[in-house]
Amino acid sequence: MGVYAISGASSGIGAKTKELLLQRGHEVINIDLKDGDICVNLASEEGRQEAVDTLHKMHPEGLDGIICNAGVSGACGNLPLVISLNYFGTVALARGVYDLLCKKKGSCVVTASNTISQGAGRMDIADLLNNIGDEKRVLSLVSQMDSSNLSVGNSLYVSTKYALARWVRRVSASWAANGVRINAVAPGNVNTTMTATMSTSAKMALNALPIPTKYGQECLMDADEIAEVMVFLASDAARGVNGNVMFVDGGTDALLNSEKVY
Amino acid sequence: MKPIEKYVQAMENKDFAGLAELFTRDGRICDYCTNTSSQKEYHIYGQEAINMFFRNKFGFRQYSIAEAEVVNDTQAEFIANFGGYNVMAIATVREVDESGLIKNLTVRPK
Numbered sequence: 001m002g003v004y005a006i007s008g009a010s011s012g013i014g015a016k017t018k019e020l021l022l023q024r025g026h027e028v029i030n031i032d033l034k035d036g037d038i039c040v041n042l043a044s045e046e047g048r049q050e051a052v053d054t055l056h057k058m059h060p061e062g063l064d065g066i067i068c069n070a071g072v073s074g075a076c077g078n079l080p081l082v083i084s085l086n087y088f089g090t091v092a093l094a095r096g097v098y099d100l101l102c103k104k105k106g107s108c109v110v111t112a113s114n115t116i117s118q119g120a121g122r123m124d125i126a127d128l129l130n131n132i133g134d135e136k137r138v139l140s141l142v143s144q145m146d147s148s149n150l151s152v153g154n155s156l157y158v159s160t161k162y163a164l165a166r167w168v169r170r171v172s173a174s175w176a177a178n179g180v181r182i183n184a185v186a187p188g189n190v191n192t193t194m195t196a197t198m199s200t201s202a203k204m205a206l207n208a209l210p211i212p213t214k215y216g217q218e219c220l221m222d223a224d225e226i227a228e229v230m231v232f233l234a235s236d237a238a239r240g241v242n243g244n245v246m247f248v249d250g251g252t253d254a255l256l257n258s259e260k261v262y
Numbered sequence: 263m264k265p266i267e268k269y270v271q272a273m274e275n276k277d278f279a280g281l282a283e284l285f286t287r288d289g290r291i292c293d294y295c296t297n298t299s300s301q302k303e304y305h306i307y308g309q310e311a312i313n314m315f316f317r318n319k320f321g322f323r324q325y326s327i328a329e330a331e332v333v334n335d336t337q338a339e340f341i342a343n344f345g346g347y348n349v350m351a352i353a354t355v356r357e358v359d360e361s362g363l364i365k366n367l368t369v370r371p372k
Contacts, residue, residue, distance in 0.1 A: 119301075208321030210314030255315055259302035 001025040002104075003059050004234065007042060007051075007093060008070030010035040012192035013111065016227035017067055024231070029058065031093070032070065042070050042089035043081055052096030062103030065234040068094050069111045074157030075150060075202060079142045082153065086160035088135050091167055098180065105179035109233045110168050112184040113161040114249040117257050121158030129163035130170070150202070161186075165245045172243030181242040183233045187226045188249025195220060213250035221250060265364050266355045270330045270338045276320040282313035286363045293369040295342050295349040327351075339372055 001024070009018040009030035021028045030036045031051045038054045041047035055063065068090040072081055094108050101108060115121070128138050145152050168184040175182050189195060189206045198206070207218055214221070229248045232238055247253045253260075263271070265284060272281035285291075291312060293304040306315045319325035323345070330340035333352075342351040352372040357365040 205321070208318055210318055212311070212314060215310050215314065255306075255311055256318060257302065258305050258307075 001027065002064030002106075003027045003029070003062075004065045004067065005029045005031060005055055005063055005097065006067040006069055007031040007089075008111075009067075013187065013190060013223045013226045013230070014067070014069040016223040017069065017230045020224070020227050020231045021234075026064070029055065031055075042093060043084040045092075048089060048092040048096065051093060055097055055100060059100065062106065063097055063100040064104050064106045065108065066094060066097050066101065066106070067109045067111075067230055067234060069230070071111060071160075072157075074153035074155070075198065077147055077153065079145055079147045079153060079156055080139050082156050082160055083129075083138055083142055084135065086157065087129050087163055090164055091133075094182070098175070101180045102178050107180065107234050107238070108175070108182040109230050110164055110182070110184045111230075112165040112168075112186045112245060113158065114186045114188045114247050114253050115154075115158045116162040116165055116186060116245075117247075117253050117260065118158070120155055121162045122155050123159075123162075125156060125159035126163040126166065129160065130166055168245065169243050176242045181239070183238070183241055183243065184245045185226060185230055185233065186245055186247045186249065186253070188221050188247075188252045190221045190223055190226060191219070192223060209252060210255060211250035211252055212255055221248070225250075264332075264335060265358055265362055266336055266338050266353065267332055269353065269355065269364070269367065270327070270332060270340070273327045273340075274330060276316075276326065278313055278316035278320055281316055282309045284364050285309050285312055285367075286359050286365050289363065289365050289367075291367050291369070293342075295351045295369055295371050296344055297371075301344060342369065 004021050004026050006014055006018055006028060008014040010032040018028045018030055031038045033041055038051050040051045071086040074082060090110055165184045168182050172182050188211055189209060226248050229246060268284050287309050289309060290307045296303055306312050326343045327340040330338055332338045336355045338353050340351055342349045350372045351369050353369045355364055355367050359365055
């Protein structure tokens with residue numbers, strides 16, 4: 001069976017994905033701040049490097065897949081963390097193990113968000129992330145923003161996820177030419193510890209984002225609904241799928257953006 | 263009240279559930295005003311979709327109408343506001359069923 005690394009698998013979508021991979025007989029290495037097989041802080045350059053080095057030591061023969069799932073919401077109140085973990089942590093981890101993926105013709109799955117299609121992100125930030133990629137400069141810019149403003153946090157979150165999805169699209173062709181597929185999953189709002197502990201007003205905002213498959217139920221997506229798709233994209237069954245941003249949101253994106261066929 | 267009047271009332275009151283109930287199960291709204299606000303058109307098919315769509319748009323203040331005036335049996339004019347961008351619009355009830363539920367309503371720039 002295969003060897004898969006996954007970040008942020010101590011809880012939520014990542015934990016479900018890890019569980020499914022284990023059920024299918026794979027070896028799974030969890031990279032997380034707490035309770036991981038590799039305990040590091042992917043928001044820091046040192047933490048990212050340690051994760052990459054450890055994976056190389058553990059499996060020099062290569063990886064069958066990496067699932068870059070670690071991230072925080074815009075409501076976490078720590079804007080630098082949103083930038084450093086969601087975007088730079090993900091890209092650095094995926095790039096850092098690219099050689100291991102090449103060895104086994106593996107695949108990479110990145111967690112984006114269905115909010116990327118709802119126009120709430122700041123394209124200037126997304127452009128700086130993708131086109132300049134200077135973490136210190138972006139962090140300096142972000143440090144001047146109001147971290148107590150929920151909409152600022154949310155727009156930064158969306159910007160990081162948009163940039164991630166675009167990064168996936170941009171690198172997908174050359175990675176695939178070298179045998180490595182890369183795709184993104186764009187989940188809708190999911191029942192996790194993070195959403196369970198949200199304020200009442202934040203929950204009301206979540207419920208105003210309709211999930212057609214949950215119509216009339218006032219509930220969010222289940223983590224396993226997302227995890228199933230992540231496992232599929234990481235598997236050989238998805239060998240024809242590359243550079244895809246797959247919305248797993250029960251149809252929210254189709255409802256709000258029916259004309260955006262492509 | 264005529265269907266167009268009920269439509270205006272529901273829109274003004276941001277009553278997404280009431281709005282949806284004005285339509286047949288497969289009723290639809292096609293809104294072409296968004297093209298001028300650099301968004302894609304809205305084509306919302308089905309009663310539940312209308313409910314969910316406008317719950318979202320009203321909830322996040324992404325759609326409202328103002329200065330509405332019913333101009334005849336099937337049409338109303340209003341200023342449609344798409345997240346701060348105003349468009350003078352005209353809504354037309356194009357088709358209703360035998361019980362007066364709307365099957366097809368279009369909103370176009372005026």
